[in-house]
Amino acid sequence: MVTRKDVADRAHVSVTAVSRVLNNSGYVAKEKKEAVLKAAEDLGYRPNPIAMSLRRQRTGQILFYCRDLGNFFNIELYSGMMEYARRVGYMIVMSGTFDFEQINTMMIDGVILPNQEIANRYEKLGKQRSGLPVVAASYGVALVSQRDIPYIDCDVYVAMENALDYLNRKGHERIAFATPYTIFDPVGGGRHIAYLNRMRPIFGKDLEKYILDGYFKGGDAFQQEDFFTEGKHAASDFIRRGLDATAIVCFNDNLALGMLKQFQDMGVCVPEAVSIVGIDGTNIRRYVTPALTSVDLSTSRQGAECVRVLLDMIEGGHVRSVTSVPIGLIEGESVRDLKLK
């Protein structure tokens, strides 16, 4: 390994001079400058990134506290983070363990937590290392229980309303909901509440029949969650219950894909027999037939915003408590227009 000392020796100057040349700072005689440059070139000198980091007390790395790449949503969050970070010279490292303590052993300048539940836990258990900035992605800011952490929010209450509005416009009134969590579990968040608010008037006391829920047993925010498989179960239940709903809103795209798959395996046509809407708007929706109609949560944008806000804290010291990303809807082929009937 070639160090500044080596360059200095070769150019017959001090390491200080080398630093000045390489950083374009301070005065240094022209000819010495050239000598340094040449020596550095000859030796193939490369600055040592670790030493740089130690010196400036900054790693240029951010932790995305997540391990599950099985959920396409996380992949998109991550992609958004990567792209933004890359442009501003940062790196994203990904890791999620059961042990927050491990965060303290990492070379990072800040942490991005993937949701409120983990953020809450972090507040309680993890905030050991003083001064490490943290932001969290959140899904309905009204449900955030404490505000010590800035949130980059995506309002899934609105997302659910978008899904239901869209289905209404297509003539659907009786709409079921599939979620892996139990319907009153706060983890379900705004999606659950919005559905209940909108559908209670429609279904009255029959409402709970139309809710396909509770597939995750002993739910734990840290477990690897297989939404796809639970979606298959939800589809089976839908048929078993003989529901007369014309459409189903799914907790997320992975789950929607599971339902779609199971329906197709059972010979139930989508969208002819039943329509499906996902939530997330992940890219994967394009890969299936029928292409999934899904609520667009601007996920990669949310990832990018997480990085932006975090860097604002790291570099500028600014803290903004909540940032939001827009919600849309992406039409696919998984919803039948009943008005064309």
Next chain:
Amino acid sequence: MVTRKDVADRAHVSVTAVSRVLNNSGYVAKEKKEAVLKAAEDLGYRPNPIAMSLRRQRTGQILFYCRDLGNFFNIELYSGMMEYARRVGYMIVMSGTFDFEQINTMMIDGVILPNQEIANRYEKLGKQRSGLPVVAASYGVALVSQRDIPYIDCDVYVAMENALDYLNRKGHERIAFATPYTIFDPVGGGRHIAYLNRMRPIFGKDLEKYILDGYFKGGDAFQQEDFFTEGKHAASDFIRRGLDATAIVCFNDNLALGMLKQFQDMGVCVPEAVSIVGIDGTNIRRYVTPALTSVDLSTSRQGAECVRVLLDMIEGGHVRSVTSVPIGLIEGESVRDLKLK
């Protein structure tokens, strides 16, 4: 930030003593030891990872030189790397730029290159920073042009043979091939060669009609490649050419999914009208209907092996030139058994 110095002051000992206690090395009097532990606890001391890294000249990080998470194959490689790395206390950072120089600014102990093409370029352009260990994933070791880098190989020649063998067993003789590269482009590698070898006797001079190729224009190993979209084009071409093949082998799963999607959009039934086999065995194959039959390349295993071999170089100094992962086949529902006819 609390340092060992702070702890030392509070415990009325030297920093050396603190180090010894915290590292369980060397002698230190029992009562001092306890004082140190208590002081560290009181102060909430955490070792500074950057200083540790500088000291031991090791970052505990490995670069996966890749940026494209749109290809499920890369996601699986990455997952395999992450899991293995996690178990041995390393982190994987992911980044791929057009500029190899940037690698020199990263806090990493080694690099994993995602394929031979990039490895070749790296050899030519990048090997600036001396001593940084590198391994590469490869796809047919016979095609590796130089051996300065250890390869973790996955023999896609065999993979293609597996696909064709399987199709033969199911009664398919006339089998087309879809690839985004031109058929004689070495980038295509073993898949191409194996196909040509096996199908030339079948198709004779008509062979090239059955090859749907060349969709990537001005192919560049660094570009973001959209296999899915090119798969759609390949499917359209298949129909347009009016081919009488009963099955198609696809370059990879993403491309296969594109073909499947396009066939379905055009009303061509898979596998009734035409069978499809992918190569990769990515998890995504389960998400579509019909589930994709695909050659299993042990991708996450390959990712893990990349890390294992690289760590062998980093920590042990051992170098092994080629490591291989097994090839299998995962049955889905995208191949029709013609023998049941």
Next chain:
DNA sequence: TTGAAAGCGCTAACAA
């Protein structure tokens, strides 16, 4: 205009 020296947080050889 230049370089010696101190320091970022940590470890290890050495001396006491």
Next chain:
DNA sequence: TTGTTAGCGCTTTCAA
């Protein structure tokens, strides 16, 4: 058994 010291590679006073 303990602490002083030098050093990992780099930057930045500070004095010359």
